[in-house]
Amino acid sequence: MGEKKKKIIKTVKVDADKCNGCRACEVACSAFHSTPKYSGNNPARSRIQVIRHPLKDIYIPVFAGEYTSAECMGRDKYVIDGKEYEECAFCRASCPSRDLFKEPDSGLPLKCDMCESDPDLEEPLCVQWCLADALTYEEREEEVEEEVAQEELEIGLESLAHKYGLEKIMDAVARMSMKD
Amino acid sequence: MKVVLSYAPAAHDESKNVSWAQVIWKGNNMRYAETGFNLEIDLSRGNIERVETDPRDTELYLGGLGTNAKILWDRVPPEVEPFSPDNLLIFSTGLLCGTPATGCNRTIVSTLSPQTRLMAFSMMGGFWAPELKYAGYDKVILRGKSPDLVYLWINNDKVEIRDASHLRGKGAVETAELIRQELNEPKAQVAAIGLAGENRVYFASIEQGRSSASRAGIGAVMGDKGLKAIVVRGTKDINIARPAEFIGLCNEVLKYIKFRNENPIPGVMPILAGLGSPQEMKVHDEKWHTENFAWGNSRVRRKEFWNEEIAKDWMETMETMRTRLISCYNCPMTCGATMSPPGLPTYMMKCFSKLTYTMAAFSDLQFGLGIAQSATEYGVDAFSAPQVMAFALELYENGILTDEDFPGMPSDNEGRFYWLLDRIVRREGIGDVLANGTYWAAKEIGKGAEEYAHNNIKKHEQLPLKLGMLNPIYFLMYATGEKINITQIEGQFPQAPFPTREEREAFVKDWFQIPDEKFKQYFLDWELRGEKSIPYYPTPEMCCDIVDWQERMHYIDDALGMCAGLSSFPLKPPYHIHNYPKFISAAAGIDMDEEKLTQAIKRYRTLVRANNTRRGMRRKDEKPPEDHWRKRFPELEEKLLDTYYKFKGWNNQGIPTKESLHELGLDYVFEDFEKRGIYSDNGDTPSEETSAEKEKE
Numbered sequence: 114m115g116e117k118k119k120k121i122i123k124t125v126k127v128d129a130d131k132c133n134g135c136r137a138c139e140v141a142c143s144a145f146h147s148t149p150k151y152s153g154n155n156p157a158r159s160r161i162q163v164i165r166h167p168l169k170d171i172y173i174p175v176f177a178g179e180y181t182s183a184e185c186m187g188r189d190k191y192v193i194d195g196k197e198y199e200e201c202a203f204c205r206a207s208c209p210s211r212d213l214f215k216e217p218d219s220g221l222p223l224k225c226d227m228c229e230s231d232p233d234l235e236e237p238l239c240v241q242w243c244l245a246d247a248l249t250y251e252e253r254e255e256e257v258e259e260e261v262a263q264e265e266l267e268i269g270l271e272s273l274a275h276k277y278g279l280e281k282i283m284d285a286v287a288r289m290s291m292k293d
Numbered sequence: 294m295k296v297v298l299s300y301a302p303a304a305h306d307e308s309k310n311v312s313w314a315q316v317i318w319k320g321n322n323m324r325y326a327e328t329g330f331n332l333e334i335d336l337s338r339g340n341i342e343r344v345e346t347d348p349r350d351t352e353l354y355l356g357g358l359g360t361n362a363k364i365l366w367d368r369v370p371p372e373v374e375p376f377s378p379d380n381l382l383i384f385s386t387g388l389l390c391g392t393p394a395t396g397c398n399r400t401i402v403s404t405l406s407p408q409t410r411l412m413a414f415s416m417m418g419g420f421w422a423p424e425l426k427y428a429g430y431d432k433v434i435l436r437g438k439s440p441d442l443v444y445l446w447i448n449n450d451k452v453e454i455r456d457a458s459h460l461r462g463k464g465a466v467e468t469a470e471l472i473r474q475e476l477n478e479p480k481a482q483v484a485a486i487g488l489a490g491e492n493r494v495y496f497a498s499i500e501q502g503r504s505s506a507s508r509a510g511i512g513a514v515m516g517d518k519g520l521k522a523i524v525v526r527g528t529k530d531i532n533i534a535r536p537a538e539f540i541g542l543c544n545e546v547l548k549y550i551k552f553r554n555e556n557p558i559p560g561v562m563p564i565l566a567g568l569g570s571p572q573e574m575k576v577h578d579e580k581w582h583t584e585n586f587a588w589g590n591s592r593v594r595r596k597e598f599w600n601e602e603i604a605k606d607w608m609e610t611m612e613t614m615r616t617r618l619i620s621c622y623n624c625p626m627t628c629g630a631t632m633s634p635p636g637l638p639t640y641m642m643k644c645f646s647k648l649t650y651t652m653a654a655f656s657d658l659q660f661g662l663g664i665a666q667s668a669t670e671y672g673v674d675a676f677s678a679p680q681v682m683a684f685a686l687e688l689y690e691n692g693i694l695t696d697e698d699f700p701g702m703p704s705d706n707e708g709r710f711y712w713l714l715d716r717i718v719r720r721e722g723i724g725d726v727l728a729n730g731t732y733w734a735a736k737e738i739g740k741g742a743e744e745y746a747h748n749n750i751k752k753h754e755q756l757p758l759k760l761g762m763l764n765p766i767y768f769l770m771y772a773t774g775e776k777i778n779i780t781q782i783e784g785q786f787p788q789a790p791f792p793t794r795e796e797r798e799a800f801v802k803d804w805f806q807i808p809d810e811k812f813k814q815y816f817l818d819w820e821l822r823g824e825k826s827i828p829y830y831p832t833p834e835m836c837c838d839i840v841d842w843q844e845r846m847h848y849i850d851d852a853l854g855m856c857a858g859l860s861s862f863p864l865k866p867p868y869h870i871h872n873y874p875k876f877i878s879a880a881a882g883i884d885m886d887e888e889k890l891t892q893a894i895k896r897y898r899t900l901v902r903a904n905n906t907r908r909g910m911r912r913k914d915e916k917p918p919e920d921h922w923r924k925r926f927p928e929l930e931e932k933l934l935d936t937y938y939k940f941k942g943w944n945n946q947g948i949p950t951k952e953s954l955h956e957l958g959l960d961y962v963f964e965d966f967e968k969r970g971i972y973s974d975n976g977d978t979p980s981e982e983t984s985a986e987k988e989k990e
Contacts, residue, residue: 116866126420133617133620133625133626133627134619134620135620135621135623135625136420136621136622136623137395137623140392140393140623142534144393144540147530147536150536150537151393151533151534151536151537151539151540152532152533152536153529153530153531153532153533154365154391154392154530154531154533155427155530156423156427156530156533156914157527157528157529158429158530166479167502167503167629167631167641168466168470168639168640169639170616170617170631170639172617176603208856211392217528219527240549242547244547244550244551244554244625245625245627269875276545
C-alpha cells in the first residue's frame with residue numbers, strides 16, 4: 114500500500130443565490146493578474162467570469178479550469194428550479210466553443226491560480242472583493258493515499274503480454290530502463 | 294486640438310444595409326484611466342471617426358459631464374434647437390469608469406433637452422460605460438439624423454451603423470435582448486430607447502442594464518436622431534498610472550463600505566441610514582414616503598395612510614414579484630431588483646419608481662409595479678410620466694379636458710393610467726399633447742390648465758413633495774440646481790436637524806467627509822425649533838457653504854462616473870473631497886489636490902451654467918414651485934439667492950461675471966457673452982414654442 118500524505122485543498126464556495134451580478138470578481142481578478150500587478154483592468158482577461166442572464170435570473174460565477182482543444186460533441190441543457198441553463202454555464206474549460214477564459218489578444222488559455230503569489234494573499238482577491246458573499250474561501254486538509262494501483266498495472270501488462278508475447282514485453286521494459 | 298486618425302475606407306454592404314469603418318491603430322501615447330479617444334458619429338452621412346482627445350482638457354474638465362459641457366459649449370451654439378441635426382447627443386463615460394474603483398460605472402448623457410430647452414445631463418448606472426472604455430473610447434458623440442432607424446454596434450475597433458427597422462416599436466428591454474441574440478454577443482451592453490423615444494416624447498428615457506437615463510427627455514433626442522440603440526462590447530485594457538497606490542485606495546473604500554453596511558446612521562429614516570441609492574427595493578416600510586410625499590397630481594398628503602394591513606399587503610406584493618436584488622457594475626450595493634409581475638415579462642427596477650405610479654394613481658403597489666413594466670419597455674421617466682397622467686385626469690375632473698379628449702378611456706383609475714400611457718407614447722389624440730410634459734401641454738390646452746402644471750422647475754416635473762416651512766438649504770438647491778432634480782444636488786448634510794445636542798454630537802464625531810470643520814458647528818447648532826431653526830438658520834452664508842459642498846460632490850461624481858449612492862447622495866459616504874484627489878492622481882496620473890479639484894469642478898460647473906445662460910436661463914427661471922412650501926418668505930428667498938449668486942461669482946441675474954470667468958480660465962465664455970450682449974439682457978423669455986414647433990420653422 115502507498116504512503117499517506119496531507120494536502121491542502123483550496124476551495125472557493127460559490128453561492129450563486131447570493132450573486133448580485135456586479136462582476137467585481139472579474140475586476141479584481143484582471144487587476145491582480147495584470148503586469149505589473151494592478152496596472153491594468155480588463156474583465157475579458159479575468160479567470161473568473163459571471164455567466165449572467167438577468168431577465169432569466171441566472172448568475173453563475175465560473176472559475177477558469179483546464180484548456181481543451183476540442184469542444185463537446187453535444188451541448189446539454191439543465192433545468193434547475195424551473196430555470197434552464199446551458200451546460201456550458203457550469204463548465205470551467207477554456208474551449209473553442211466560446212471566448213471565455215482566453216487572453217483577448219493572443220487567444221491563449223487562462224486558468225485560475227487561486228491568486229498564488231509571494232507574499233500569499235489571505236484569500237483569492239475575487240473572494241475579498243465579493244461583498245455579496247457569493248464567493249467564500251475555504252481551505253481544508255485532506256489525507257491522500259498515494260497508492261500504486263497494482264491491480265490495474267497488472268491487468269494492463271497481462272493484456273499486452275497476451276497481444277505481443279511476454280518476451281517482447283520484457284525486452285521492451287529492459288530497453289526502457291537502460292535509457293534512464 | 295483634435296487629431297483625426299486614419300481609417301480603412303468605409304465600406305457599404307447594400308445587402309445588409311450595414312456600413313462600417315475598420316479603425317486602424319496608429320501609435321498611441323499612453324493615457325491612464327481614460328482611453329484618450331472619442332467616437333464621432335455623423336448619423337446623416339453614416340460617417341464614423343475615432344478622434345484623439347486633448348489630455349489638457351482632462352486636467353481642466355476631468356471627463357464625463359465636465360468635458361461634455363466643454364464640447365457642447367464649443368460646438369452647439371444657442372441657435373441650435375434640441376431637434377436639430379446640429380444638436381449633439383453625447384454618451385460619455387466618467388474619468389474613472391473601467392478602473393477598479395468600486396461603483397464607478399455611470400454613463401453621462403448630455404444634449405439639449407426638448408422639454409427644458411436647456412442643457413440636459415441625465416445619467417445611468419448599469420454596465421455600459423465600463424464596456425465602452427474597454428472597447429477603447431471615452432465618449433460617443435452623435436450628430437446629424439439618420440434617415441432610417443438604425444443602431445450603433447461598437448465592437449472594439451470595429452464600429453457599424455446597422456439597420457434597426459425590424460426593432461421599430463419594440464420595447465427597450467426587448468430590444469436589448471433581440472440585439473444580443475442577433476449579434477450572438479451575450480456580453481454586449483445595450484442602451485436603447487422604447488416607443489416613447491422613437492416618438493420623441495419629451496420625457497422619454499434611455500434604458501440600459503438595470504438603469505436608465507431618464508430626466509429631461511434625452512430619449513426623445515435619441516429617437517429624433519433615428520438611433521434605436523448603442524451596443525458595446527470591449528475587451529481591451531484600461532491602464533492605471535500608479536497601480537499599488539490606486540488599489541490601496543480601492544481597498545480602503547471597500548473596507549469603509551463594509552463598516553457602513555454594518556453601522557447604519559442612527560436617528561435618520563432607514564433609506565437614508567445606509568449607503569447606495571435609497572434602498573427602495575429592500576425596504577418594505579413605506580410610511581415615510583406614502584405619508585410625506587404627495588399623491589395624485591402632486592396634491593394630496595395622506596397623513597394616516599400607512600397601516601398594518603397595507604404594510605402586509607405591499608410586502609407580499611414585493612416578495613412575490615421581486616426575484617433578486619441586483620447591482621450595477623463593480624458595486625456591492627444592491628439598489629435594484631429584477632421584477633416579475635404575474636403574467637408580465639421580467640424587467641429591472643430601482644429606487645423611487647417603486648411608488649411614483651402607485652401614488653399618482655391613488656392605487657396600490659401591485660398596480661405600480663405592474664404598470665412600471667410597460668413604462669420601462671416604452672422608456673419613460675418615472676417621475677414625469679405618472680405626473681403627466683395624473684395632471685391629465687385632474688384636468689378632466691375639472692372640466693378643462695372633456696370626454697371628447699378621452700374617447701374610449703376606461704372608467705377605473707388604473708385602467709385610465711394604462712390607457713393614457715399608451716396614448717402618450719404613441720402620441721395619439723390627447724396623448725400627443727401630453728407627450729410634451731405638463732408645462733407645454735398646459736400651454737397648448739389653455740383654459741387655465743397652467744394652474745395644474747404646478748410642480749415644475751424650469752419646465753420640468755419635480756418630485757411630488759409639498760411641505761410646510763421653507764427650508765433655506767433646499768430653497769437654494771431647488772432654485773439653482775441645473776440637473777433640475779433634487780436628488781441630484783442634495784446629500785452630505787442631514788436633511789433635518791437632530792432633536793438633541795447629544796445626538797448631534799454623536800453624529801459629528803466621525804464625520805471626516807466634511808471639507809471644513811465649520812460644517813460640524815453648523816450642524817451642532819441647528820435646532821428643530823427656536824432661534825436656530827429654519828427658515829432663518831442656517832443663515833444665508835451658511836446655506837451657501839452647505840449647498841456648494843453638496844453640489845460639488847455631485848459634480849465630481851458626474852465627471853468621474855461615480856454613482857451618487859457611494860458618494861454625493863448618502864451621509865458619510867466612502868468617497869469624499871479628501872480621497873477623490875488621490876483617486877484621480879493615482880488612476881489618471883494627473884497631479885491633483887483638493888484645491889485643484891475644487892477649481893476644476895467650479896470650472897465645468899460654471900460652463901454648464903454658461904451653456905444655459907446662453908440659452909436664456911435667468912434669475913426668473915430659478916424658483917421652486919409656488920406651492921412647494923406652505924410658508925414662504927419672499928424677502929428671505931431674495932436674500933438667499935442674492936447671497937448665493939455672489940458666493941458663486943454670478944451677477945444678480947445668475948450670470949457668471951467677467952472676474953469669476955477669468956479666474957477659472959474661461960475668458961472665452963466672457964468673450965462670447967459680450968458678443969451676444971448677454972450681460973445687458975435681463976431675462977426676456979427665450980422661447981415659448983415647443984421644440985417640435987421650433988424645428989418646423
